[in-house]
Amino acid sequence: MHIAIAGNIGSGKTTLTKLLAKNYGWTPKFEEVDFNPYLADFYNDMQRWSFNLQIFFLNRRFKDIVDIDKSTETIIQDRSIYEDAKIFAPNLHAMGLMSTRDFENYSSLFDLMVSLVKAPDLLIYLKASIPTLVAQIQKRGRDFESGIRIDYLKGLNDLYNNWIENYDSGKKLIINVDEIKFEDNPKDLSVVIDRINAQLNGLF
Numbered sequence: 001m002h003i004a005i006a007g008n009i010g011s012g013k014t015t016l017t018k019l020l021a022k023n024y025g026w027t028p029k030f031e032e033v034d035f036n037p038y039l040a041d042f043y044n045d046m047q048r049w050s051f052n053l054q055i056f057f058l059n060r061r062f063k064d065i066v067d068i069d070k071s072t073e074t075i076i077q078d079r080s081i082y083e084d085a086k087i088f089a090p091n092l093h094a095m096g097l098m099s100t101r102d103f104e105n106y107s108s109l110f111d112l113m114v115s116l117v118k119a120p121d122l123l124i125y126l127k128a129s130i131p132t133l134v135a136q137i138q139k140r141g142r143d144f145e146s147g148i149r150i151d152y153l154k155g156l157n158d159l160y161n162n163w164i165e166n167y168d169s170g171k172k173l174i175i176n177v178d179e180i181k182f183e184d185n186p187k188d189l190s191v192v193i194d195r196i197n198a199q200l201n202g203l204f
Helices: 013-024 039-044 046-070 082-094 100-114 130-140 150-166 186-200
Strands: 002-007 027-029 075-078 122-127 171-176
Touching: 002 013, 002 046, 002 150, 013 027, 013 075, 013 122, 013 186, 027 046, 039 046, 046 075, 046 082, 046 100, 082 100, 082 150, 122 150, 122 186, 130 150, 171 186
Parallel strands: 002 075, 002 122, 027 075, 122 171
Antiparallel strands: none
16 A cells, blocks of 8 residues: 655644554665755756756655555655645746756656556545644755745645645545644644544545
């Protein structure tokens, strides 16, 4: 089984991945952030490095899904393959930080890749406001994230909310992290787990 957690930068994907992996005994698959050779350069010069960064992510995400399809374990994935193509690349293009030529090339490659893999059995979306995202980004204190622009985050959030509203490739669960503090409150984590159980067991 394949569970994917989606959400904007700072929404809590990695934290929830760890908590759910521990609770269910699932195998976590994390997004490579600390070992990404483009990320720091991208935040310093988005226009120059946007295409390189997105291709790197797409390549890694596709490899992850191929590995997940081959696995007999239940895998919980930190970020889905859809988010790069449906949110991050369109946002960069709309902001003038990725050329139309590069965006069309990237989108064509994504369409080919996604046609070859299955959708997650459950997609969990962590919905968060900009103040919540900023607070959590500051809390974890990654140097390369200190230069993230608010307009960049807002553009991502708008695209995320539109995408999840129209997502129809499989089961989805939306968690409002402005209200449900699963990292700090065990009761809130129990609420998330109960809602996941309901989705996976087909009760609702």
